[in-house]
Amino acid sequence: MSVGVDIDRLVVLFDDGGVPYSPTAILARIDNIQEVMAVIASAPGKVLITGGYVILERPNAGIVLSTNARFYAIVKPLYDELRPDCWAWSWTDLKLTSPQMGREAMYKMSLKHFILQCTSSESRNPFVEYAVQYAVAAAYATFDDNKKDALQKLLLKGFDITILGGNDFYSYRNEIESRGLPLTPESLSSIPPFSSITLNSSNGEKENSKPEVAKTGLGSSAAMTTAVVAALLNYLGVVDLEVYGGAHHEENLDVVHIISQMAHCIAQGKVGSGFDVSSAVYGSHKYVRFSPEVISSAQNAIRVLPLEEVIADVLKGKWDHERTKFSLPPLMNLLLGEPGTGGSSTPSMVGAVKNWQKSNPQKSSETWKQLSDANTTLEAQLNLLSKLAQENWETYKSVIYNCSMCQSEKWIEQVSEAISLEIVKTLIGARDAMLNIRFLMREMGKAAGIPIEPESQTQLLDATMNVPGVLLAGVPGAGGFDAVFAVTLGDSGNNLTKAWSAHNVLALLVREDPRGVSIENSDPRINQISSGVSSVRIE
Ligand SMILES: Nc1ncnc2c1ncn2[C@@H]1O[C@H](COP(=O)(O)OP(=O)(O)O)[C@@H](O)[C@H]1O
Numbered sequence: 077m078s079v080g081v082d083i084d085r086l087v088v089l090f091d092d093g094g095v096p097y098s099p100t101a102i103l104a105r106i107d108n109i110q111e112v113m114a115v116i117a118s119a120p121g122k123v124l125i126t127g128g129y130v131i132l133e134r135p136n137a138g139i140v141l142s143t144n145a146r147f148y149a150i151v152k153p154l155y156d157e158l159r160p161d162c163w164a165w166s167w168t169d170l171k172l173t174s175p176q177m178g179r180e181a182m183y184k185m186s187l188k189h190f191i192l193q194c195t196s197s198e199s200r201n202p203f204v205e206y207a208v209q210y211a212v213a214a215a216y217a218t219f220d221d222n223k224k225d226a227l228q229k230l231l232l233k234g235f236d237i238t239i240l241g242g243n244d245f246y247s248y249r250n251e252i253e254s255r256g257l258p259l260t261p262e263s264l265s266s267i268p269p270f271s272s273i274t275l276n277s278s279n280g281e282k283e284n285s286k287p288e289v290a291k292t293g294l295g296s297s298a299a300m301t302t303a304v305v306a307a308l309l310n311y312l313g314v315v316d317l318e319v320y321g322g323a324h325h326e327e328n329l330d331v332v333h334i335i336s337q338m339a340h341c342i343a344q345g346k347v348g349s350g351f352d353v354s355s356a357v358y359g360s361h362k363y364v365r366f367s368p369e370v371i372s373s374a375q376n377a378i379r380v381l382p383l384e385e386v387i388a389d390v391l392k393g394k395w396d397h398e399r400t401k402f403s404l405p406p407l408m409n410l411l412l413g414e415p416g417t418g419g420s421s422t423p424s425m426v427g428a429v430k431n432w433q434k435s436n437p438q439k440s441s442e443t444w445k446q447l448s449d450a451n452t453t454l455e456a457q458l459n460l461l462s463k464l465a466q467e468n469w470e471t472y473k474s475v476i477y478n479c480s481m482c483q484s485e486k487w488i489e490q491v492s493e494a495i496s497l498e499i500v501k502t503l504i505g506a507r508d509a510m511l512n513i514r515f516l517m518r519e520m521g522k523a524a525g526i527p528i529e530p531e532s533q534t535q536l537l538d539a540t541m542n543v544p545g546v547l548l549a550g551v552p553g554a555g556g557f558d559a560v561f562a563v564t565l566g567d568s569g570n571n572l573t574k575a576w577s578a579h580n581v582l583a584l585l586v587r588e589d590p591r592g593v594s595i596e597n598s599d600p601r602i603n604q605i606s607s608g609v610s611s612v613r614i615e
């Protein structure tokens with residue numbers, strides 16, 4: 077059977093409540109973003125649930141959960157055909173588009189030294205610039221002469237790179253408030269995918285201070301850098317990320333990790349612990365940092381050696397970071413709540429903690445040891461819960477279901493037989509470990525004179541941990557006034573979302589997703605278009 081429809085009378089409506097699209101406009105929108113020979117990679121944002129500050133020093137470990145918030149990089153040639161005279165060129169072109177920021181920048185890249193020169197006056201993106209330079213240098217460093225010829229041809233076609241960050245990376249709280257919408261996840265989901273980014277107005281202290289992106293704290297720069305590096309390395313043929321599983325995939329991920337860490341550290345101007353890039357590459361895991369020398373020695377070498385040689389050495393360097401499998405036990409969910417009290421600057425918080433370590437080495441090392449032990453205890457309790465779930469699934473399921481409906485003091489009353497009791501005791505053990513971590517983080521903050529868990533967050537976290545079905549809550553990473561996290565049991569996340577909304581806290585749409593960097597089959601804007609279609613009608 078075929079149905080005749082006058083195409084110009086068809087109207088497609090999107091869930092985002094935006095303007096209806098005619099089919100012609102839809103086709104133009106899809107056509108416009110349909111990629112030819114494009115490689116699309118995505119990398120997740122993260123939440124560091126344990127290990128803030130202490131993971132800066134080996135061998136202290138942290139638990140980092142990757143999320144369903146993803147950054148995308150689309151890489152394709154800028155020119156379809158090679159121009160006849162291009163063999164004489166020693167430069168190629170790079171176009172970098174950031175639609176959410178309304179930015180487009182053009183660069184020339186030297187094929188000898190991989191130096192980038194910005195030829196348009198648009199504001200620069202150092203994370204992407206270093207990602208491009210180091211990925212291209214990695215290709216030269218790893219290819220033999222035959223492959224270098226093919227590489228040269230591909231490079232001469234230029235690069236057209238588009239970067240897109242999922243809405244979850246940015247704060248839309250002000251927008252929701254100004255539109256008079258309720259502070260709920262439903263309001264957040266009404267915002268169209270890959271929306272324009274709200275910029276915080278500059279504070280006026282420095283005349284030329286750049287407006288800052290209003291962020292939710294999921295590590296946008298690490299996810300962005302990793303997505304660009306992965307897309308480029310795949311595009312150039314240095315790695316093949318489409319073949320999943322096995323040792324070869326792990327080796328490919330390690331190459332993406334090394335080049336991303338290098339680009340991120342150099343662009344950021346500091347060698348941090350690297351957990352945010354690590355989770356963007358490998359997904360959720362337990363992380364122990366790499367020795368910073370592997371990057372600092374490369375930083376020195378860059379001044380005297382060709383980049384290709386430096387990158388070759390970095391790829392063979394002593395990368396001693398450790399990652400151990402970790403994910404939340406079954407039937408547990410990660411939630412984030414944005415209190416709307418503004419973000420804090422991690423480098424200055426880290427600087428204050430380092431000063432305290434110098435000025436009071438004995439007390440600070442005691443606190444660090446206690447914190448590290450408390451982090452290990454929480455990890456052990458969560459791992460034990462995963463094991464108990466695996467071995468006693470039915471009992472585990474019913475205990476979690478019962479506990480999800482009441483406050484923690486009542487959990488023990490729900491059980492009688494041995495296994496259920498062990499499960500509840502382990503849940504309470506995890507809670508106690510989190511309370512201990514929070515206490516020690518507050519102590520560290522007071523001693524260093526910085527708001528790691530400030531009073532307003534303490535009140536919010538205490539109230540959160542009293543909501544029925546909430547296992548634990550805390551300030552992620554470096555702490556401060558950013559969004560807080562909670563781990564909830566079963567379906568109790570809905571209780572928490574409502575409780576937060578009543579406290580003027582916006583529950584974000586972010587959830588744990590253990591998937592690290594990956595290659596995507598299609599432009600994420602096309603996926604979002606098709607999943608966003610709510611109805612088609614004929615007018
Ligand atoms: N969608 C985007 N397109 C281009 N650049 C972006 C986008 N989102 C964020 N950025 C850039 O990424 C960087 C974020 O880095 P930073 O402020 O250190 O954040 P984070 O702590 O999340 O890593 C900023 O330079 C910002 O301008």
Ligand SMILES: C[C@@](O)(CCOP(=O)(O)OP(=O)(O)O)CC(=O)O
Binds near residue numbers: 130352426
């Ligand atoms: C203090 C830290 O241990 C954790 C910082 O954690 P955040 O999750 O706050 O990360 P940023 O994205 O860098 O702001 C510093 C570090 O390990 O890099």
